[in-house]
Amino acid sequence: TAVDGHAENAAASVLGGLVAATVVDGAPVARSLVLDDQLAFVALIPERMLSTKDARAALRREVPLTDAAANLGRLGLLIAGFANADLFSPHAMDDTLHQPYRLPLFPESAVLIDGLREAGALGACWSGAGSTILAVTIADTANAVRAAGEALLAQANVNGRSLRLEPDRDGLVVSH
Structure with a gap:
């Protein structure tokens, strides 16, 4: 939390899997939640960067x-x-x-999100402040959704890549 001020980032890295986290009275509070083994993720990562300052200003x-x-x-x-x-x-x-308020910063995101859903993703959204788009998929369809993501980027004239991601269910592992 001291690095970026986001308890959820630190907690997910340490605990792995699905984590709920916040800061209460200045102290991080995190809980591990159940994450279905069937789930995988696809990330569309445009080469276009959005500044955090602009993304925050749009809110x-x-x-x-x-x-x-x-x-x-x-x-x-x-x-x-x-x-x-x-x-x-x-x-x-x-x-x-x-x-909706950040859409003018990356107008193509709406087409990408809708296209990922049409390609079989269970859902899709901006990842944080963008410009990455995250899709939730069933593991069996993740490769097809990833391939559709590549095509969607090309159709929208957005340079970038599409990656299949598996959740890290273990988090930080210390060995000696």
């Missing part, structure tokens, strides 16, 4: 209660889908807090 300073409530409700769906892929709802990855 609203105040959030309507309806948007906050909608995102919190989707978080519950997302956790359920991560625990059991059969329960995954594509709406779990819909967002009203940051993606």
Whole structure:
């Protein structure tokens, strides 16, 4: 947490798998959650970089209660889908807090997200502030979704690459 101020990054690296983390009263709090073994991920990584400053500047300073409530409700769906892929709802990855406001910074992202879903991804979204797009897939379809991601990048005239990613379920392992 001291490196980048993000407890979730440190906790995921140490614990592995799916982790919920935050900072409470200045101290990181992290919990390991169930991550279905069927799940894999695909990342579309454009060569185009977005500055964190610009990505943050695109956000609203105040959030309507309806948007906050909608995102919190989707978080519950997302956790359920991560625990059991059969329960995954594509709406779990819909967002009203940051993606619509950052869309002008990377307009092609909407086509990429929709295309990944059409190609068989369970859901897709921006990864953090972008410009990487993350798709959740079933392991059996991950290679097809990855290949579709390559084609989507080319169709959108976005230079980049598509990678299949497997979750690190073990985290930090110390051996001696």
